[in-house]
Amino acid sequence: MARIKTIETGLYRIPLSVTLSDSTHGEIKAFELITVRVRDADGAEGVGYTYTVGRNGGAIADILRREVPELIEGREADDSEALWHHVWWGLHYGGRGGPTVLALSALDIALWDLKARRAALPLWRLLGGFDQRVPCYAGGIDLDLSVEALLKQTDDNLGKGFRAIKMKVGRPDLGSDVARVQAMRKHLGDGFPLMADANMKWTVEEAIRAARALQPFDLTWLEEPIIPDDVAGHARILAAGGVPIAAGENLRTLWEFKNYIANGAISYPEPDVTNCGGVTAFMKIARLAEAFNLPVTSHGAHDITVHLLAACPNRSYLEAHGFGLDRYIEHPLVLEAGMALAPSRAGHGVNFDWTALERLAA
Numbered sequence: 001m002a003r004i005k006t007i008e009t010g011l012y013r014i015p016l017s018v019t020l021s022d023s024t025h026g027e028i029k030a031f032e033l034i035t036v037r038v039r040d041a042d043g044a045e046g047v048g049y050t051y052t053v054g055r056n057g058g059a060i061a062d063i064l065r066r067e068v069p070e071l072i073e074g075r076e077a078d079d080s081e082a083l084w085h086h087v088w089w090g091l092h093y094g095g096r097g098g099p100t101v102l103a104l105s106a107l108d109i110a111l112w113d114l115k116a117r118r119a120a121l122p123l124w125r126l127l128g129g130f131d132q133r134v135p136c137y138a139g140g141i142d143l144d145l146s147v148e149a150l151l152k153q154t155d156d157n158l159g160k161g162f163r164a165i166k167m168k169v170g171r172p173d174l175g176s177d178v179a180r181v182q183a184m185r186k187h188l189g190d191g192f193p194l195m196a197d198a199n200m201k202w203t204v205e206e207a208i209r210a211a212r213a214l215q216p217f218d219l220t221w222l223e224e225p226i227i228p229d230d231v232a233g234h235a236r237i238l239a240a241g242g243v244p245i246a247a248g249e250n251l252r253t254l255w256e257f258k259n260y261i262a263n264g265a266i267s268y269p270e271p272d273v274t275n276c277g278g279v280t281a282f283m284k285i286a287r288l289a290e291a292f293n294l295p296v297t298s299h300g301a302h303d304i305t306v307h308l309l310a311a312c313p314n315r316s317y318l319e320a321h322g323f324g325l326d327r328y329i330e331h332p333l334v335l336e337a338g339m340a341l342a343p344s345r346a347g348h349g350v351n352f353d354w355t356a357l358e359r360l361a362a
């Protein structure tokens with residue numbers, strides 16, 4: 001046990017080595033990384049982070065710099081629940097959801113890292129410890145690639161050891177989506193886990209039509225067919241489309257996930273630890289899914305999330321996200337025969353190269 005002494009926030013703009021594309025966000029050339037370093041009175045440090053697809057990182061960093069220190073400094077660093085609720089309610093009126101919950105997520109990750117480091121345990125063991133090996137898929141952000149380039153990217157991913165792959169759909173014409181998924185299925189062979197992600201592109205009726213057209217290609221799931229605000233629409237697509245539905249990267253609270261799960265609107269809850277409220281909220285969402293007999297998957301920040309899914313008996317696939325931090329961290333994610341390995345180092349074990357990041361300060 002030790003009191004929180006300081007919190008230090010960083011904001012960086014990370015260029016991507018290749019331009020990524022999906023149906024909603026268009027071309028993505030860079031992403032924003034917002035880091036939090038919490039130090040306690042004994043000098044121990046925990047690190048957390050969140051990210052955006054390119055905008056609003058300044059608002060998140062501003063919340064962390066302007067509001068959060070006063071709320072948490074001097075408080076007991078080990079009391080994750082108390083700190084979570086104190087920050088959540090402290091910022092609730094002026095920013096429930098949105099940048100506030102991304103800021104809270106980064107802080108909460110740092111506090112869990114600090115707690116695990118002080119306990120000299122890898123985070124996945126501190127959270128319960130189920131299985132260090134987590135099935136993992138490559139999350140392609142590839143809507144604008146030609147079929148030829150898509151298959152080439154797929155071969156690269158197979159070469160890296162991936163044994164499950166997600167691709168984007170949601171092109172202007174459904175025929176093009178169907179042809180691309182068909183080409184991928186033919187290339188990968190029957191039984192190879194393949195997912196497709198529409199990034200909220202469709203209406204409910206379009207999504208049902210798309211799900212039915214994609215049914216022959218045995219998708220593990222169809223992701224974010226419509227806007228996150230339409231829970232009943234997801235339930236209709238799931239019932240009428242005949243394909244499992246994943247969603248969650250645009251849900252921001254435990255209670256939003258509850259609305260989906262309790263209404264039978266989702267097959268694979270897919271929280272992102274950097275925007276759902278951090279480790280504290282992610283684990284509650286995962287346990288809620290367990291109680292409803294649902295697998296839980298994940299979005300983004302795979303270096304953190306591998307620990308969380310390694311602590312969940314109902315874990316499905318970990319997404320290895322396109323916004324990798326490999327160039328800026330000491331130990332990138334290790335993959336063995338399609339399984340990601342949760343590190344044995346204390347904490348989450350993500351050690352940033354702060355000097356390299358400083359050159360990208362925004």
Ligand SMILES: [Mg+2]
Pocket residue numbers: 197199223224249299
């Ligand atoms: Mg997605």
